[in-house]
Each structure stands twice: as structure tokens, then as C-alpha cells.
Amino acid sequence: EVQLLESGGGVVQPGGSLRLSCEASGFTFSNCAMTWVRQAPGKGLEWVSSISPSGDSSGYVDSVKGRFTLSRDNSKNTLYLQMNSLRAEDTAVYYCAKANIAAVGVRSGLDSWGQGTLVTVSS
């Protein structure tokens, strides 16, 4: 059974940093592109960032470019999202998700999701 377990959320002041982790099990992590999606309170889903299976390629939504860095450690089956210079508008539940078809990547959809971790940016 595929499991994705996010951690690292919490309350942080504007300008602060947090690192989210997503521990994966039940599939070959090193073969799968991974993604972070967030949902701000009362808002819709927003794609944040995706990374290739090897970690050599990634993409970001414009609003987090230069502030967030996505990485992965395939030896630990873990995905990381380093979030710096946090803003109030980054407040959201952050979900980790895996690509549906390994060979196609995130373009094939996101077939397994974690339960999410809440990030609150507030003074």
C-alpha cells in the first residue's frame, strides 16, 4: 500500500523558514516524480513544485520561485520542501503527492496523496 507521510508543518513568523518532509513507502520512490500541492484556508488547490525521479529537474509556481527549494533523498525515500522568506500568503495545508505513471511523470496525474501538513505564517 502506498503511503505518504508529511511532517514539518507548524507556526512560523513572516520571514522565517520551515522544512517539510514527505516519507514515502509502498512503491519504488526513486522511479517516481513527486509534487507538493497546497490549499490555503477557504481556497482551492495550488500546484507548488514538482521534481523528477532523480532530482535533477524541478519546477516551481512563480510565487515561490527563489524562496522554496524542492529536493529528495532516494536512499531515504523522502521528499523535502525547504521554505524560506515565508509570507502570510504561504499559509496553507501542504500535500505531498506522487505521479500516477512513473514513465510519464506528473503529467499523468497524481494518484496518491498524503494527508497534508499545516503551515501557518503569522506574527
Add this chain to the structure above:
Amino acid sequence: QSALTQPASVSGSPGQSITISCTGTTSDVGGYNYVSWYQHHPGKAPKLMIYEVSNRPSGVSNRFSGSKSGNTASLTISGLQAEDEADYYCKSYRSSSTYVFGSGTRVTVL
């Protein structure tokens, strides 16, 4: 990076069919056959319902179907059931390894 346009809400009676639209541009929906659809019950993890415009993952009811015409993709739910009441989001590839979700549609079963 503006969201794809979806109707805020769609409703129907049990047994009816409803269709949710997802409108983008030639840079996303219209340019690629990489549209997926997600069902999201509040407080739960989203669920993949359709991928690559019209493909259903195993385990998803065949009451759910997807299509695309030009810059607009659509999700149709036939034989509407109470458990279909949820938020639905489309997602499209948008080039250079970026993606965009739709604004979301609340489906209400009357």
C-alpha cells in the same frame, strides 16, 4: 500563473448527469493532452479521478468520464450519487515542468 477557470458550483439530483468545465489556453489545456481531474472531500486527501484527459485509474467508477475540446476540458458524472458531493479540480500541464489547477467546483447533490 492564473488558475484554470471552472464554475464555482454545479448541482444535480440523484441519477442525473452533470458536467464540469475547465477552461484554459493554448499554453495549457489546449496545448497538451495532460489534463487530470481530482475529487476532494474536505479534510481528506484529494483523489485522482481522470488522467490524460479521458483515462480512468483502476478503481474509479465508470460513471466518471473526461473529454476535451480546444481549450476546454470537461468532467462528466453520470448517475449522480450522494457520495459524489465534493469539490472537483482539474489540473493541466503548462510547459517547462509547471502545472496549474483549476479554480475548483463544488458539486452538490440535491
